[in-house]
Amino acid sequence: MLEIRNLHATIDGKEILRGLTLTVNAGEIHAIMGPNGSGKSTLAKILAGHPAYEVTGGEVLFEGKNLFELEADERARAGVFLAFQYPIEIPGVSNANFLRMAYNEKAKHDGKDELDPLEFDDLIQEKLKIVEMDKSFLNRSVNEGFSGGEKKRNEILQMAVLEPKLAVLDETDSGLDIDALRIVAGGVNKLANKDNAIILVTHYQRLLDYIEPHFVHVLYKGQIVKSGGKDLALELEKKGYDWIKGASAAA
Amino acid sequence: MAQAAKEKADHFSAYKALAKALAGQDPAWLVNLREKAAAHFEALDFPTTHDEEWKYTNVSAVLKTPFRQHFEQDVTDLTVEAIAPFTFAETRQSQLVFVNGLFAPQLSDVSALPVGVTVSNLAQVPADAAKALHDHLATQANHRDEIFTALNTANLNDGAFVFIPKGKAVETPIHLLFLATAQTATIAHPRVLLLAGEGSIATVIESYAALGESVYFNNSVVEIITQADAVVTHYRLQQENDAAFHVATTQVYQERGSNYTSYAISLGAHLARHNLNVVLGDQHVETTIDGLYVVTGTQHCDNHTSIDHAHPHCTSHQVYKGILDGKGRAVFNGKVFVREGALLTDAHQLNKNLLLSADAHVDTKPQLEIFADDVKCSHGAAIGQLEDDELFYLASRGIAPEKARALLTYGFAEDIISKIKLKSVRQYLDRQVLDKLHQSLEVE
Ligand SMILES: Nc1ncnc2c1ncn2[C@@H]1O[C@H](COP(=O)(O)OP(=O)(O)O)[C@@H](O)[C@H]1O
Numbered sequence: 001m002l003e004i005r006n007l008h009a010t011i012d013g014k015e016i017l018r019g020l021t022l023t024v025n026a027g028e029i030h031a032i033m034g035p036n037g038s039g040k041s042t043l044a045k046i047l048a049g050h051p052a053y054e055v056t057g058g059e060v061l062f063e064g065k066n067l068f069e070l071e072a073d074e075r076a077r078a079g080v081f082l083a084f085q086y087p088i089e090i091p092g093v094s095n096a097n098f099l100r101m102a103y104n105e106k107a108k109h110d111g112k113d114e115l116d117p118l119e120f121d122d123l124i125q126e127k128l129k130i131v132e133m134d135k136s137f138l139n140r141s142v143n144e145g146f147s148g149g150e151k152k153r154n155e156i157l158q159m160a161v162l163e164p165k166l167a168v169l170d171e172t173d174s175g176l177d178i179d180a181l182r183i184v185a186g187g188v189n190k191l192a193n194k195d196n197a198i199i200l201v202t203h204y205q206r207l208l209d210y211i212e213p214h215f216v217h218v219l220y221k222g223q224i225v226k227s228g229g230k231d232l233a234l235e236l237e238k239k240g241y242d243w244i245k246g247a248s249a250a251a
Numbered sequence: 252m253a254q255a256a257k258e259k260a261d262h263f264s265a266y267k268a269l270a271k272a273l274a275g276q277d278p279a280w281l282v283n284l285r286e287k288a289a290a291h292f293e294a295l296d297f298p299t300t301h302d303e304e305w306k307y308t309n310v311s312a313v314l315k316t317p318f319r320q321h322f323e324q325d326v327t328d329l330t331v332e333a334i335a336p337f338t339f340a341e342t343r344q345s346q347l348v349f350v351n352g353l354f355a356p357q358l359s360d361v362s363a364l365p366v367g368v369t370v371s372n373l374a375q376v377p378a379d380a381a382k383a384l385h386d387h388l389a390t391q392a393n394h395r396d397e398i399f400t401a402l403n404t405a406n407l408n409d410g411a412f413v414f415i416p417k418g419k420a421v422e423t424p425i426h427l428l429f430l431a432t433a434q435t436a437t438i439a440h441p442r443v444l445l446l447a448g449e450g451s452i453a454t455v456i457e458s459y460a461a462l463g464e465s466v467y468f469n470n471s472v473v474e475i476i477t478q479a480d481a482v483v484t485h486y487r488l489q490q491e492n493d494a495a496f497h498v499a500t501t502q503v504y505q506e507r508g509s510n511y512t513s514y515a516i517s518l519g520a521h522l523a524r525h526n527l528n529v530v531l532g533d534q535h536v537e538t539t540i541d542g543l544y545v546v547t548g549t550q551h552c553d554n555h556t557s558i559d560h561a562h563p564h565c566t567s568h569q570v571y572k573g574i575l576d577g578k579g580r581a582v583f584n585g586k587v588f589v590r591e592g593a594l595l596t597d598a599h600q601l602n603k604n605l606l607l608s609a610d611a612h613v614d615t616k617p618q619l620e621i622f623a624d625d626v627k628c629s630h631g632a633a634i635g636q637l638e639d640d641e642l643f644y645l646a647s648r649g650i651a652p653e654k655a656r657a658l659l660t661y662g663f664a665e666d667i668i669s670k671i672k673l674k675s676v677r678q679y680l681d682r683q684v685l686d687k688l689h690q691s692l693e694v695e
């Protein structure tokens with residue numbers, strides 16, 4: 001589904017990704033961990049097409065095609081989804097309008113019927129259950145006045161509506177209380193299936209108690225310095241990142 | 252003779268003819284009022300950009316245009332259907348229509364209003380409301396010092412009088428429509444007095460619109476008095492045509508415990524200036540004045556507001572938002588005075604502007620002057636563009652850049668529009684704002 005080969009990227013001339021390689025297949029859940037500032041959000045935003053980052057080397061294939069040939073909105077319609085670490089507030093635009101617009105843009109692209117407000121209402125009722133959100137969220141402005149946990153649930157609600165092929169969840173667990181963590185993780189588990197792939201960016205092992213990854217990678221200074229199974233996360237939890245840093249410096 | 256003085260004599264002397272035409276018809280007090288205002292008008296000078304209050308708004312083009320003033324109504328061919336785009340479902344039987352400044356009885360209908368409520372043109376005020384009119388007309392707007400108000404008052408002939416007697420709650424909103432239809436340059440002096448009696452409740456829509464593209468000049472004055480505990484909601488929709496000049500003053504006086512809410516929406520006119528002055532005349536007064544202006548092309552829109560706190564325990568909230576595209580230009584000047592003794596004042600003011608083009612320009616000056624202790628006050632102004640992060644967020648959900656821009660712009664305006672409780676006004680504005688920005692969005 002996704003092949004990242006030797007990816008280099010900069011922002012404002014500063015190199016953040018320095019030769020990152022990663023392959024993700026359909027049906028897989030990958031966790032990317034690593035200390036703050038190692039480039040996790042950068043990778044997530046580059047995959048989603050944020051215009052501020054410049055790709056200076058390497059390539060990314062999404063379903064065999066060059067991802068960088070698509071603009072951010074085209075990637076989203078093609079099935080790439082990013083759950084933001086810090087979701088943006090959009091005053092004055094109701095969540096319902098926003099979700100329906102996003103749904104219809106994708107439906108148009110997929111050659112499916114667009115939904116009018118009534119039809120969309122039926123669809124969204126089902127999706128709200130996945131993240132245990134109240135209907136009243138639909139009438140509020142997108143993320144405005146939402147608590148941290150509500151924002152993250154709203155991200156997963158959007159994922160549920162758009163049903164992406166590749167979802168990158170950037171620190172979706174941070175700032176959540178235990179109930180919200182359980183709800184968000186439960187939502188992701190319900191959405192994971194054999195045809196899609198999920199990349200979980202996190203720096204806490206605890207999320208992985210709820211969502212079991214097939215692979216765990218450690219990102220450090222813009223490179224994947226270690227990969228393993230879910231045991232690697234437990235090891236990181238116990239030992240911290242210092243031994244990885246040491247290993248990386250030695251290598 | 253100085254240029255402005257000559258223009259005054261040449262272009263703005265219609266009140267003299269009016270005084271002659273109306274001699275013997277109007278009550279002595281009204282004749283007297285006009286004469287006094289005319290004398291003030293003659294003594295005052297039109298403002299130039301050297302005047303602090305008119306620094307960014309140049310009215311010389313207004314003064315150079317030779318306008319014609321109508322003394323008799325000639326709207327026989329205008330039908331209720333023709334003006335339907337400018338009227339609202341909720342107010343079809345509670346509307347007064349003025350065409351080119353003159354009352355149009357065949358387009359007006361106030362049959363839905365309860366007995367005892369006066370919504371009338373000045374010339375036909377019923378006998379039982381005549382005293383209230385006499386006691387309050389021209390007591391608020393300053394025709395002594397403000398030349399445009401003096402000119403309006405010198406021409407005071409017809410206008411709208413809305414009088415809600417003590418204790419009346421009027422559920423039906425009242426619409427005052429000022430329509431311009433002239434094919435030649437025309438001047439009109441729309442005038443409104445809204446007197447909300449003690450404990451009364453009312454909603455009034457004041458709107459300006461045009462059928463046609465010719466230049467005209469609306470010089471309007473609106474006086475509003477909210478007596479003790481009255482609650483007034485005031486929608487002001489300025490949608491003059493692209494050639495028009497619009498200069499207007501809304502002067503509000505609030506008595507004890509009253510509540511005044513204003514939504515001032517400016518979409519139209521080549522040059523528009525609106526002064527909104529609210530005097531909080533006693534304790535426990537609540538004031539909300541929100542505004543939205545959208546300028547495109549070469550439009551110029553100037554909002555000057557003043558909120559005057561002179562007594563304790565009063566609250567005022569103000570949010571004015573502007574969207575500027577093309578070479579549009581806007582001015583916001585908002586004064587909030589908290590005078591000595593106005594303890595426990597709660598006053599908040601905010602002006603936010605969204606620039607959609609590099610050639611658009613806004614001058615904003617929020618001013619807060621506090622002379623009292625123990626107050627909660629804030630003010631601020633912001634000028635910004637659509638944020639890259641907001642656009643990226645929408646893009647990451649599959650929304651194309653053009654639509655994303657439209658949605659964010661709509662959201663910016665919607666912050667104000669969504670507060671409007673009257674559904675047909677709200678929907679009307681949604682459509683007008685999007686049309687104006689050439690953005691097609693399907694929203695509910
Ligand atoms: N807009 C930016 N301008 C300059 N440097 C940035 C910007 N965004 C991120 N960085 C830098 O890039 C590095 C990686 O950041 P990020 O990808 O957010 O890390 P992580 O998500 O792993 O904590 C950090 O050193 C950060 O300071």
Ligand SMILES: [Mg+2]
Binds near residue numbers: 040041085171
């Ligand atoms: Mg991060």
